[in-house]
Amino acid sequence: MQQGPLRTSRRTLLTVTATAVAAAAAGTGPAFTAHAQEAPEVTRTPQGSSDRNHKDRALRRIIARMSLEEKVGQLFVSRVYGESATDPAQADIDLNLAQLGVRSAAELIEKYHVGGIIYFVWAHNVREPHQIADLSNGLQDAALGQDTPIPLLISTDQEHGIVCRVGKPATLMPGAMALGANGSRSDARRAARIAGRELAAVGIRQNYAPVADVNVNPGNIVIGVRSFGADPEAVAGLVTAQVDGYQGAGIVSTAKHFPGHGDTENDSHFELPWIHHTREQLEELDLPPFKAAIRAGIDSIMTAHIVVPALDPNEDPATLSHPILTGVLREQLGYDGVVVTDALDMKGVRTKYGDDRVPVLALKAGVDQLLNPPKLDVAWNAVLNAVKSGELTEERLDESILRILRLKDKLGLFDDPHTTHRAVDRTVGVRAHRKAAEKIADETTTLLVNKDRVLPLAPRRTPNVLVAGVDPASPSGTTGPPTTVFTAALTGLGFTATALSTGTAPSAAKIDEAVAAAAGKDAVVVLTSNVSATSSQRTLVSRLAATGVPVVAIAVNRPYDVARLPDAKAVLAAYSWTDTELEAAARVIAGTSPKGRLPVPVQDPDDPATTLYAIGYGLSY
Numbered sequence: 322m323q324q325g326p327l328r329t330s331r332r333t334l335l336t337v338t339a340t341a342v343a344a345a346a347a348g349t350g351p352a353f354t355a356h357a358q359e360a361p362e363v364t365r366t367p368q369g370s371s372d373r374n375h376k377d378r379a380l381r382r383i384i385a386r387m388s389l390e391e392k393v394g395q396l397f398v399s400r401v402y403g404e405s406a407t408d409p410a411q412a413d414i415d416l417n418l419a420q421l422g423v424r425s426a427a428e429l430i431e432k433y434h435v436g437g438i439i440y441f442v443w444a445h446n447v448r449e450p451h452q453i454a455d456l457s458n459g460l461q462d463a464a465l466g467q468d469t470p471i472p473l474l475i476s477t478d479q480e481h482g483i484v485c486r487v488g489k490p491a492t493l494m495p496g497a498m499a500l501g502a503n504g505s506r507s508d509a510r511r512a513a514r515i516a517g518r519e520l521a522a523v524g525i526r527q528n529y530a531p532v533a534d535v536n537v538n539p540g541n542i543v544i545g546v547r548s549f550g551a552d553p554e555a556v557a558g559l560v561t562a563q564v565d566g567y568q569g570a571g572i573v574s575t576a577k578h579f580p581g582h583g584d585t586e587n588d589s590h591f592e593l594p595w596i597h598h599t600r601e602q603l604e605e606l607d608l609p610p611f612k613a614a615i616r617a618g619i620d621s622i623m624t625a626h627i628v629v630p631a632l633d634p635n636e637d638p639a640t641l642s643h644p645i646l647t648g649v650l651r652e653q654l655g656y657d658g659v660v661v662t663d664a665l666d667m668k669g670v671r672t673k674y675g676d677d678r679v680p681v682l683a684l685k686a687g688v689d690q691l692l693n694p695p696k697l698d699v700a701w702n703a704v705l706n707a708v709k710s711g712e713l714t715e716e717r718l719d720e721s722i723l724r725i726l727r728l729k730d731k732l733g734l735f736d737d738p739h740t741t742h743r744a745v746d747r748t749v750g751v752r753a754h755r756k757a758a759e760k761i762a763d764e765t766t767t768l769l770v771n772k773d774r775v776l777p778l779a780p781r782r783t784p785n786v787l788v789a790g791v792d793p794a795s796p797s798g799t800t801g802p803p804t805t806v807f808t809a810a811l812t813g814l815g816f817t818a819t820a821l822s823t824g825t826a827p828s829a830a831k832i833d834e835a836v837a838a839a840a841g842k843d844a845v846v847v848l849t850s851n852v853s854a855t856s857s858q859r860t861l862v863s864r865l866a867a868t869g870v871p872v873v874a875i876a877v878n879r880p881y882d883v884a885r886l887p888d889a890k891a892v893l894a895a896y897s898w899t900d901t902e903l904e905a906a907a908r909v910i911a912g913t914s915p916k917g918r919l920p921v922p923v924q925d926p927d928d929p930a931t932t933l934y935a936i937g938y939g940l941s942y
Contacts, residue, residue, distance in 0.1 A: 380726045384719050387469050392718045393704045394434025395725060396684070398476060398661070398692045401426040402444045404452050406459025413445055421697055426456075427463040433701055434467060436725055437474040439693055440486055440525065442798050447477070447487050450523050450749045454740045457524020461738040472729055472738035474573070476527035479520060480547055481512070482897040483878070488797025490750035491519050494758050495905075497532050497559075498880075499765035499896040501550035501920030502939075506562040508761045509549075513566025513574075515754045520572055522748035524740045526732050527573035529623060529661075531563040533610035534583035536921060539881045542851075543588040546879055546896045550920025551583075552936055553606055557613035564617045573728055576614040577623035578663055579650060580632060580639055581607025589626040589669030593638060596629045603631060612654060620728055621659040622650065624688065626669030637686075640670050641679065646687035659724045661690035665700065677703040684713060689721035762905035767917035768940040769883045770892040775844075775871045777912040777942060780815030783843035783871075789835045789861070790848030791877065792822045793898050803848055803877060803898040810907035811846075825850055827861045836864050844871045846910070848898070850878040852885040854926065863888045875906050880919060884926050884933055894919070914942045 384392070402416040403409025406426040409417065414424045423429045426438065438460055440446035440453070447453050457475055464473045477486045482496015494512040495503070503509070513531070520528055535556050536548035549559040560576060567574035580603060585594035598607065611622065624640040632649060633642040640646075640662050650656050662683055663670070670679055680691045680700040684707075694700035707713040729735060748754075768776065778786065788811065792802040800806065808820040821838050823831045839845050845865050852858045866872045866888035873891040876882035880894035893915070895906040909915045918939040925931040 376727070376730060377723065380723055380730065381719075383469070383471070383726065384722050387722075389708060389715065390705065391434045391467075391469050392715065392722055393701060393708070395436035395471065395722050396689065396691050396704065396718065397433065397435045397694070397697065397701060398437035398439050398474070398690050399429060399433070399435050399697050400439055400441060400444050400693050401429050401446075404445055404448055404456060406456055406463055410445070426460055429697075430460065430463040430467065430473075433697060435473070436471070437476055437527070437690065440475065440477040442486055442488075447797075450487075450491060450745045451742055453487065453523040453525070454742060454745050458739045461524070464738075471726070472734040474527050474725070474729055474732075474734070475525050476529060476573075477520070477525050478529045479516060479525070480530045480532060481516060482546060482899065482902070483796050484547055485796040485899065487520065487523065487525070488795070488799025489900075492516070492750050492754040492758050493797070493800065493899055493901045495762045495765050495902055496546055496897045496899075497549045498536075498546035498920055499762070499902055499917070500559060501548070501555065502767050502894070502896060502917035503761065503764040504555070504918060504920070505764065506558050508764065509559045510562040510566040511757060512761055513563040514570050515757060517567040517570025517572045517574075519749045519754070521570060522740060522744045524738075525572070526734065527575065527621070527728075528567055529575045529577060530567065531560050531574070531576060532578070533560045533576040533614055534578060534581055535606050535610065536583045537606060538584045538586060539879070539921075539924065540586040541583065543585065543590065543594075544582050548583055550936070551922060552920065553609040555920065557610040560610045561613045561617045564614050564619050568618070568620060571732065573620040573659075573732065575621040575623050575661060576611055576619050578625035578627070579611055579622050580625065580629060580645060581611070582625045582627055583607065585627060589663070590667045591669075593669045593672045594627045596627050598629070598631060600631045603629070608654075611650075615654055615656050619658060620731070621661050621690075622656065623661050623663055624683075626663055626667055637673065637682075638670050640688065641674065641682040641686050643686045651687055657724070659689045659728055660687060662688050662692045664693040665691060666693055666695040671695070676700060680704050681707045681713060684717065684721070689724050758901055759905070762901045763908065763913060763916070765896065765902065765917045766906045766909045766915050767880065767894040767919055768891070768909065768915035769880070769894060769919070769923075769934055769938070770889065771940050772890045775890040776873065776910060778816070778844055778873075778910050779912070784815075784817050785841065785843045786811055786816050786818045787821060787835075787839050787842045787845045788818055788848070789821045789823045789838070789845060789865070790875075791825045791850045791858070791898070793825070793850060793877070796899065800900045801898065803903055806900050807846065807848065807875075807903050807907055810904045811911070814907060814911040816911070823861055825858065827857050832857070832861050832864050835861060836868060839865055839868050839870050842870050844873060846873045846875060847889070848875050848877050849882045849886065850876070850898070852876075852882040854885065856885070859885055862886050866890070873910065877903070880921065881923050881926075884923050912942070915939065916941070
């Protein structure tokens, strides 16, 4: 197993290389050899076209010294199991061997020369901040120990809300639709700036956020509350704010999922969705947030595994579509930044072509980074063989590698890609960040129904509260369960609260248990999630309401639940079941005036042409 160089050696390499690359760029010194051990150094943030050309010459000299295998690897961003780059637990070694053919992350980097690593909760990469920082440093050590030492771009999906990989004690911000309900671009920017600083502190320098999809379909199960809303202009403004926030914090921001995943009812993780918008509808609804992100200088854009016949009559997924990625994104919209695929292990991109064709077709379509293929060896060798056979040219690979290296240069990774425990302690989950998250969250909770002014509740007047409902799994593994968190929040506000988890599909016996538990209570709070026409969550709310105890429903996922819960005395939208948003909703129930406004319309489910609650609707006290 290869060990990375010691910290003292690493800094020596970086210092030596700084002089070497500067000389190479100026043409006054020797270029790198293919087996140089120094990490290539380039100055941060080019200023103007002259500086850009100067930097590009230096980066091209690095690319020219890379082997074909190294070039292929630089295009891939892979998962890897374990908390350590060199010494993972045995269970993680077994998973790595089974899926990747290596024992550790260091071996993965040595074998495939990957340009990036993506962190996941289920891959055991993100247990706590110091461990994440140590893993990031270990990965960078392994990258700098290669024949052509190029730092990694370490990434994750830290959208916040219902998609969040790095959990407590990191600061957890409201998710996108909650920020849409808040409506403040300043708050959206601040949330991203704080989140970006905390990611950078643990060594994660590319975030697959913000979501730029305009959620115009209430049945959209894969995007939903991950979107800022249904108004393209409002979404564009919040996307722009978050791009500024993330990139101002020193990380790469990624707008996703191009050309827009907001009007699908199928989940591209499991099947291939279609968007049937006309070209005019795409221009009006789907593309504005991406255009805004490009104007804001977005670093990277993620593709969608969706079919858009209006843009590609060949009906290829957008990820593999030259008309969409090159014709629309590159040529029509003028985007020359990094294009990254959505995860290539998703079924949506694997339904039409095999795993050996997908990465090659993605590169031919205009992609730069190939994210998390299901079988790295198959994908890596497919690209390698495509170059050797002439299907792909080495010059085509060089184009994408140059874009990727520009990003690494911009971030200062060639200077030093490492972080420290001191940076973690001074940044991650600090009190100022937590207070900011609380303040932003207090502007998000939306009150939709308040019959007989049942809200707010008061500890002296209505002290005894039952909290029932759903307990979805924590996105980061560090929060929840929601009914317990909400009960604790009410208790902290002076109520006597009791939790009873009834689930997303409560049985008749569980509903009976909840009805019995409601006896003698002053109010019942029911957390709901994606209530359908046949959902037994509706029965739960109706049976509880029939007891005569006031029922307050809180939609902890999509806000459309309100249309299915006519028996509730009050209905609020929290837009997520994470602690930050649940605690904000508890404060609203206890008397904080609700300030959120719907960022999507809620239609009558039996007559979709009828809008029950329009965009911008929301009650206050």
